[in-house]
Amino acid sequence: MDSILVTGNxxxxxxxxxxxxxxxxxxLMPATLLSEEPLTLTNAPRLSDIKTMTALLQSLGAEVxxxxxxQVIAMSSHNLTSQTADYDIVRKMRASNLVLGPLLARFGQAVVSLPGGCAIGARPMDLHVEGLEALGAEIELKDGYLHARAPGGLKGAVHEMRFASVGATENIVMAATLAKGTTVLKNAAREPEIVDLVECLRKMGAQISGEGSSTIEIQGVDRLHGATHQVVTDRIELGTYMLAPAICGGEVELLGGRMALVESFAAKLDAAGVSVAETQNGLKVARKNGRVQAVDVVTEPFPGFPTDLQAQMMALMCTxxxxxxxxxxxxxxxxxxxxxxxxMGANIEVxxxxxxxxxxxxxxxxxxMATDLRASVSLILAGLAAEGETTVSRVYHLDRGYEHVVRKLEGVGAKIxxxxxx
Structure with missing residues (x-):
């Protein structure tokens, strides 16, 4: 099993x-299931999770x-052969559940295994199920699979989610694009990834408004067509690498970064004594004066502090x-x-x-030892600032969410x- 060796440098x-x-x-990848025409994504990250989603779509008969x-993913779902997402693939990744809404909307039926992913809590499917049932779906859990049917097709409805779940918002929005009538989704998640999905769906012919706010309105259409769409910049990778000069010192420019993606996070860095400035090509980050200052953090749905940057922020707070x-x-x-x-010598009480x-x-x-995706990179960041050598094992987690992490950090002078x- 691979490991990563980091030496404070x-x-x-x-x-x-x-x-x-x-x-x-x-x-975005499951959105291909909504149309018979091709969907092409550019600026795609090269990660093991993308390969897992590719395998899942191919198991349904999609061409990927x-x-x-x-960096370009070309997909076509003109000749799907199955509406069943098997456990052997779905268990590997939480996002696999996002095929449920599109399959149900287009074919009126879907069988999807309960998902897997990182061991960071139960992350149940109830919010997804409640939203799809509000659109008229009949869903039953049998033998670890969600069996969903909509014999007469999905129908628009007004639905308020109990919690602003990102995944449930995405599943419900995709399903509602082909529902009859208008759907109003209240207490919707506001993450940039949802805005990006809506922009792609709109290119495919969907009629959606309100993305980025807590209320999204979807006017169902009879069919969606093909499109080409550029994937938005990864705000979690952006925030992670913003912490590298914060924890080590120096000045690093993050190419493609945008302040709008990380405003709450950048505000915490500023309070800790780290400057973040927009440039023509991205964001430039540098520690202001000496040691950073302790700041308190509460993780919240977007636009609050991202849970996916909590582990990395903890590494910074350790020193x-x-x-x-x-x-x-x-x-x-x-x-x-x-x-x-x-x-590694940190003083932490949980x-x-x-x-x-x-x-x-x-x-x-x-x-x-890395325990999950974000934990793995937090240990690498800590190792960059530590005295001596740090060996991070179980880094297969890392490959799910960070492409070429060694190459990128080496490029700014890290010994890794x-x-x-x-």
Whole structure:
């Protein structure tokens, strides 16, 4: 099994290109199921999760081709052979459940296994089911599979979600594009990935308004056509690499970055003593003066502080001056990286959904183990700032969400290498 060896090596300087958003691309790919005509995505990230979604779509009979070194994905669902998403593929990745809405909308039926993914909480499907049932679907759970039917087709409705779930918003919006009549989705999630999905669906002929707000209105149409769409910049990869010069010192420009994607996160960095400035090509990040200051963080749905940047922010707070409190309100079990940071000399106390971090002068390199996708990169960031060598094992998590992480960090002066396992 591969590992990553990181040696603390001082300030970082240079440029890092930011890829297309994993979470956006994984949402856009199932949209091909809504139409018989081709859907082409550009600026696609080259990640193992994208390969998993490719395999899932192909198992349904879709044609999926990876072009231009994986940065273009060409898809066609003109000749689907199945409406069943099998457990063997779905268990690998949470986003697999996003085929449910499109299949149900186009074919009036779908059988989708309950999904898998990172071990960061149950993340149930109830909000997805409630929304689709509001559109007239009949859904039954049998033997670990959701059996969904809409014999007379889906019908528009007014539905208010109990929680602003990103995945449920995406599933319901896709399903509603082919429903009869108008759907009004209230308490919808507002993430940039949803805005990106709506922009793509609109290119395909969908009639949608209100994306980016808590109320989205969808006027159903009879059919959708083909389109070409560029995947939005990955705000989580952007935020992660913004933390590299914050934790190590130096100045790094993140190519393709936009402040609108990370405003709440950038505000916390500013309060900690890290400057973030827009440039012609992206965002430039530099530590202002010496040691960063402790700041408190509460994870919230967009536009609040992203849960997917909590682990990385904790790594920064480990060497901050003062004590910070990080409260996780989105997922349970999302402090599994804390014990690994403690192995590196961090002072962290976890009580339920709250972690109290008292900054230390310096972290010490140590062998650590990644527990999930974001935890893995938080340990790499900590290793960049630590004295000596840090070996991060179980980095297969990393490949799900970060392309060429070693190459990108090497490009700004980090001492990092991937060690091939036996």
């Amino acid at each position: 001082g300030p970082l300087n240079g440029q890092i290109p930011i890829a297309g958003a994993k979470n956006a691309c994984l949402t 081709s990876s072009l231009q070194d994986g 901050a001056e003062g004590t910070s409190v990080l409260e996780e309100r989105i997922f349970e079990n999302r402090f599994m990286h804390a014990p690994e940071l403690v192995r 009580h339920g959904g709250t972690a109290t971090v008292t900054g230390v002068e310096a972290l010490k390199g140590a062998p650590v 290498e991937r060690i091939k396992g036996e």
